[in-house]
Amino acid sequence: MRADALQNRERLLAAATTMFSEHGLDVSVGEIADAAGIGRATVFRNFPTKDHLIAAVVSERMSEAAAAAGKLLESETDDAEIVFKLIEDIAGRQQANRALLEVLSEEWFAYPEMQAAHAELLGAVDAVLERGKRAGSVRPEVTSDDVLVLLKGMCMNPAIFDASNATAGLRYLELVRAAITTPAFSRPLGGVPTLPRG
């Protein structure tokens, strides 16, 4: 691979990363190319389709989330609270990177990187859930699927949850917590709901 070609590829990946984080997956290929300082067609020389570019970029961010969950496991966090720390962490990543959970749907499992990163994340979440279950704070039936599906619900509603509306995000996390907590560890819902009223 030629040196200039490699540099173009790196610029493209960097630009795509920031554009997707800030604006979600809807940013156009043209805008990404402009931000990278390369021609539109060069994007398609590196990735056969826009979706392949998305898979390459977002699967990286998903792996990072999985790694963070792994580190959390090695930290000295209280077993009963560790799941909720993880949920906060993933939610925070979603706030910093709008595309992170947007990508949790069937269509993306066709991409190997995405499937791998997703499996990593599911595995890490399961390990954390296990600790919570042993501590008695998490319902034994809860799976990592449940947690990720609930978190995805959050990211899909920009009115409810975006970086500028932290309180609504907190409320949603309270609902997620309530959904997966055992009655013994149940507590009142904090935060305030913020859907605009009629």
Added chain:
Amino acid sequence: MRADALQNRERLLAAATTMFSEHGLDVSVGEIADAAGIGRATVFRNFPTKDHLIAAVVSERMSEAAAAAGKLLESETDDAEIVFKLIEDIAGRQQANRALLEVLSEEWFAYPEMQAAHAELLGAVDAVLERGKRAGSVRPEVTSDDVLVLLKGMCMNPAIFDASNATAGLRYLELVRAAITTPAFSRPLGGVPTLPRG
């Protein structure tokens, strides 16, 4: 208004209703026009933008959901269970009409019909919640916002919840139930999570 124009408008609304229910909001104006048997430009003679057409069609469906909630209130349903009946009803409507909850986001509140229908639905859900709270099955802090936001999370993930995947939908409803139920009325999560595994 001329008779043929009125007929065109009705055909357009009927076609848009079925197309949006079956395929969500992404169906193109061209496809709707073809299904209605009218020219593409005629759509824009009746509605200034595609979004105005969406608002007209989907706000109707949302009002129907609100009306159904009203009828549920007048039925002899057990107070402790009525909220969960309502959630099932709305989820069923979402399965029959993919566009119903897709439209629950800030951008749509600019449309008066949408805002009105949304207020109707919130009001009806609140009334049902009130019954559940008095019966002790629903946490006192839960609002209609919470319920609709959680239900929207379901509709945004076609892999988790579509008409062909009823079991995944059931599981999600169990999570919603767990999120809003009081510890006293808590029960184990039923159903099986179905996110594809790595």
Added chain:
DNA sequence: ACCTGAACACCGTTCAAGT
């Protein structure tokens, strides 16, 4: 008055022409 094919500015994607 109302209808609509053709045209416009966008999108993702392809390709011929450049170095």
Added chain:
DNA sequence: ACCTGAACACCGTTCAAGT
């Protein structure tokens, strides 16, 4: 080898030309 402007088929939207 690699890059890229121009072109293509789509989209939502507009408009001039038709009845």
